[in-house]
Amino acid sequence: MAGGAAAAPGALLCALLWAVTAAAPGGGPAPGAFGRVYRGAVNISAERLYAFAYSSEPGQVDAVRVYVNSSSENLQYPVLFVVRQQKGVLSWQVPLIFRGLYQRTYNYQEVSRTLCPSEPAPEKGPSNQIIFVDVASMAPFNIAYELLVTRLENFQLETNKPFNFTASPSQPQYFLYKFPEDVDSVIIKVVSDAVYPCSVVSVQDIVCPVYDLDHNVEFNGVYQSMTKKAAITVQRKDFPGEQFFVVFVIKPEDYACGGSVPSSIHGNVNRTWNLQRTKNLQVTIVPSIKKSVYIQAMFFSFLSFLSFYLGSLVVAFVHYIRVRRKASAERLSPENDESSSSGGRQLSSPEHGPPAGSDTDSSVEEESDFDTMPEIESDKNVIRTKVFLYLSDLSRKDRRIVSKKYKIYFWNIITIAVFYALPVIQLVITYQTVVNVTGNQDICYYNFLCAHPLGVLSAFNNILSNVGHMLLGLLFLLIVLRRNILHRRAMEMKDVYTLDYGIPKHFGLFYAMGIALMMEGVLSACYHVCPNYSNFQFDTSFMYMIAGLCMLKLYQTRHPDINASAYSAYASFAVVICLAVLGVVFGKNDLWFWVIFSLIHILASLALSTQIYYMGRFKMDLGIFRRAAMVLYTDCIQQCSRPMYMDRMVLLIVGNLVNWSFAIFGLVYRPRDFASYILGIFICNLLLYLAFYIIMKIRSSEKLLPIPLFCIVATAVVWAAALYFFFQTLSSWEETPAESREKNRSCILLGFFDDHDVWHFLSAAALFFSFLVLLTLDDDLDTVRRDKIPVF
Template sequence: MSGFALLCGLPWLLGVLPPALPAGAGGRSSRPTPTKAAVFDRVYAGTVNINREELYSFNYTSKPGQVDAVRVYVKSDSEDLQYPILFVVRQQKGVLSWQVPLIFRGLYQRTYNYQEVSRTLCPSEPTPEMGPSEQIIFVDVASMALFDIEYELLVTRLKSFQLTTDKAFNFTASPSQPQYFLYKFPPDVDSVIIKVVSETVYPCSVVSVQDIVCPVYDLDHNVEFNGVYQSMTKQAAITVQKKDFLGEQFFVVFVIKPEDYACGGSVPSSIKGKGNHTWNLQRTKSLQVTIVPSIKESDYVQAMLFSFLSFLSFYLGSLIVAFVHYVRVQRKTSAGRYSPDDGSGTVATSHPITTGTPEGSSYGAIEKLDLQTLSAGQYSEATANTRQNAAAFTDESSSSGGRQLSSPERGPPHGSDTDSSVEEESDFDTMPEIESDKNVIRTKMFLYLSDLSRKDRRIVSKKYKIYFWNIITIAVFYALPVIQLVITYQTVVNVTGNQDICYYNFLCAHPLGVLSAFNNVLSNVGHVLLGCLFLLIVLRRDILHRRSLEAKDPYTLEYGIPKHFGLFYAMGIALMMEGVLSACYHVCPNYSNFQFDTSFMYMIAGLCMLKLYQTRHPDINASAYSAYASFAVVICLAVVGVVFGKNNVWFWVIFSVIHIVASLALSTQIYYMGRFKIDFGIFRRVVMVLYTDCFQQCSRPMYMDRMVLLIVGNLVNWSFAVFGLVYRPRDFASYMLGIFICNLLLYLAFYIIMKLRSSEKLLPIPLFCIVATAVVWAAALYFFFQNLSSWEETPAESREKNRPCILLGFFDDHDVWHFLSAAALFFSFLVLLTLDDDLDSVRRDKIPVF
């Protein structure tokens, strides 16, 4: 044997290639299959088996500038999966093949068989240089079955293959009959929005945008391999930019999924392993596609200018108010400063604040008796009873409170007051140690600000500055990983093209650079700008306050609410961070990063309540460490609630119990001014209080105003707990935020009411801020409840809520919520900052505590 013959026979000797089978022995006949010349729009029927196959040829002429698309429809009644019919379509630049029955695999290895298949062939477009060209298509029909299998074949040329701008196009599709169409960008259009709608929710479908590349991925198992895609129930929208396609054209592909699980539907229980004809017939979906031009570059510039100028106008307004205030102060200075109000219409510069009990006040265990009628022994006995009563709440000795630090800004000690109405010290025992025992002071029936501002101002200011430094630390360590994570999310979306990852309002999602929804990010600029403005306003007040302290101004030292700005600084930083983290969340909003948008909302609400309480209780407010630890617990509960709270009854039972117990514990601390110690002896003290105040004698509460507030507050919180337990809302994060906001509004309303009851005034600026806060919050909440997406649902279900833009053709309802909520929070902060400006000329021992 020659070397050439040996080389040719080597593959068979090694067993690499199988030997040729003779005709009729299980192999196909070696004679060539005759080609049948066929025409479009004609149904061809025939049979095939292992020895018989059919080959059809279709010829047509393609002209330059004309896109010719051909669609092949085949059908077979055979359900034999062992011997399907194979269809192979050959074109000039590609081959497309499939089998009938066509098999799709779904969830849990379910299979769905289709006897009708229709596919669009990849179109070819000749160039002008080529001129008209002859195109030929071969359709090969074959089967390995030992028996005859019937089939039908229909090949048509599509008349409506190219989509037109601003013109709706209707069609139908099914899992085995996908559709795709061509779109070319007009010369004057740089970006378009592909809008797809359907009147029926199911079957679930996928909309894909793919570059002009063959083959086109138009089946359920490969549609995600190329381009950008979205799942869809009733509507979908994809924004496409011309710069992303070199040929300035693309395919829009529509695929119907064999199951609805991906869109939130359920798999029919009747489907087992074989095909179900009834189910298959129901998988047809009618769709309408419309391609409209998107916004231009000038619209981006206009939107950015609007966003920045709108909030920079707040800076201008603040400058005007500051200038007017400066002019008024200069006029007062030149005309001689007014004397402060001591509560009796007399000049109070000679009446420094004392640490004793103001006239008309009494301790909790002492009724309103005329102290002048008491003997020294009676007074001593009464005050001793007060100390014993206070110690009962704390299990501490009467001296456990220790001596409070004396303030350098406080006037001479008690007894130096020259008021003739005060009795001589020799008339009775004054018990000077009562003035430093916080257990006695805080259980007085009527408290004044001087009773709760006894600590050294410098130490208290440092205590509240910890809020500011801690929140900066939290912001840095929180924001950096958040930014890194959302960049990763956006990169994954851009690389994979899977737009089901992020829950945008796709009907109003304007991309810029790598951001898919730049408008949602831009609309958060208000939080940052207004947060910075609030910090500047607080800084100005802080500087003026420091100058007054350095000048030993008696107004600053002895009158008005003690000025501590640490919490205000923390609120400003929290507002700025809310804007930053909300922008990060809206880079790719989804189930995994929801807490980015809500964490600092909880902190803002908590800081506002702490600031409101600190105003009249500067010495006994919560420390920064305990406050931020509480916020951490709340954020953890929010995460656990979102992850495990859906339809989990036990979670809601535990959460409701924790909510009610926490409300009672906090109410007790507020009612007894922090003197009701929470430890293992709390149950014994609770029983003692219930026995003495409820069973032994049923008397009115000692602190009626506080009791009314706490009763209403507990009713509100218990209502929230019952509502959550009964209805179990899906959006647990918003549910938690609602609890915080309702408590804040309730406390603010109580504070304002008590302020007016105490004959205090509302100056024009805080009154304006209160009205503006109410109006802006009402408008903001209206837009907040216009749900445009929902990460608690599937992406397809979320897109059912998408709506077009409503402001400048660039911002949607949620963007307007961002604008208004930033302004509302800013006005809310100004309310807390200016609410008690009317007390700057009132002595602290005349300012009631509530």
């Protein structure tokens, strides 16, 4: 009984094959054996038909591979191969023709294809299958061929088990993978020792036919081009059958991966080129992270930055206790009665009249107001030409009007943010939709080895890591608001230290900086929805504005009356962003663009230097350079006199040298990442000015209190750490997607965040500390009269 049962499948196959042979016209197909090479010749009147029968065990997936070869290179009369299965037909010709760039053609005499596997047999017993292979040609003469049909033993990939294989353009490969019970997401990792030939990795649903040739691999599923490395994250929910094919296609040329196209494709050159198109690959499928890791990462992101809120509350509470103790000590001091009778620190001295710039002033001084000799000393043209300037000389305008002027920065940046962000969000949503619909993962330059999807987002970790910019930007706004409220209360109380002492408090620029920090987080998150060549300016636009606002704030500190207006400042930022966009488009190869940009850069540096040196009294128009040349000739050549403002001259000389160096560097090397090049110019100028400010502050015997000193140290340390991770390049839209993936690396934090995410965390903290430096740097001057505070 047992022997009869075992022989039944074989008997059924023989009967099925005999019946097919007897029913076929002309003698029917020849029985075929797996693993045996069949050789023959075909012409217009003679074709060959082979039948390969086999049985599948219950639950088994059987895949069959067909290898064919023909020595004929005659494109007029190719050999035609047609493979018929139970549910489909697959056909191709030899020579197999591929078309490349510029209509180049590549012909292959050897072809092998994996047939779409049969469905697993039901549990009740084995199933019988039969495959027909038809070989034909319309040639009037004989064309020789070879045929080999084999059953694949390693067709199903296993989790965490590397598998090595070889593929070529005419011999693609694909394999089956089934999700284990406890795995909801996997990462398909593919590596190769050779950069070229260029290949494509595709993940397709279990549907026949399988698209495994260069001209159709993009028709189904998701795919990536590849040189040495590729990684695709696949989720169980996207495949109803909980299984998929991993398809590997070798492209006939390397242009798509950044390689060159062969200069000739004729004769032996074409054959030699084709023989080099074989690539050894290794594929490993590993489980991706679980849902609990997403939750841990979100908790880590929010709690890390909420700790800054806790630290700020502690500092505010300590400050409140110190102020209360100081107020109590002043009330108990013996001198309190005398100071109270004379008005104390709450009222300004009546003999000096209302302080300049106080709330009692209701007009703004203009040049036309002065026409008598006693008032000439108050003319700003005269005051600002003094060799030694003090803060009282540059804080003479009505405080309320100046504050309103700086509040325009805040309201304008909100308007800019809304109108800038809305189309950006719409555009990146479109990008993400295109990626999800087409499956083309070459559109976006992710770090695919650490890209964790969530919902429709392909790399949620890169978006989540920007939460620090928004949380710390909001915290900075709250800190500035607290200072603003305390200052307003002191002004209402007519506190003389608020009216006549310290740096004039104008908070409009600080509010604008906080909004810019929050918007940097929003736009950086938008950029990382689909990072690519076309939208990189989204990530850098508000970085330019942050650097510019910081420089404006630093200059405003000692020059409150002559700082740039919000309209001119934002117009300048708009010009910079426009240049950045033009640089991304034209900056790679266009020498004339770099010549024009370098000229603009140098001239802008000279014009701004002249304006700073003469404290805003050098009229900005087309004649500025002519007037500057006359002054230079008179003071430096004709008379060779010592500069009147030596400190400013040193700063401006160093600043111009730095900017001219940037201009020359750009003109000579023409860096491909133009947006980062401009950002580097802004950051270097900001650091130079901040260093000059701190040096001059120390040189003027001013103090650095503990809080600003701590912020300076924290800023330096955190920026150093942040820049380390910034330069760990994980992708590059300056290269092809395949070349960019060579830089991809695994996650380094919580198994969820990569180096660039750590850059986001640290840069947010570094910007926050940088803002605190500007906010607290001159707190030591709150008890120093403004006519004793030097301007530099």
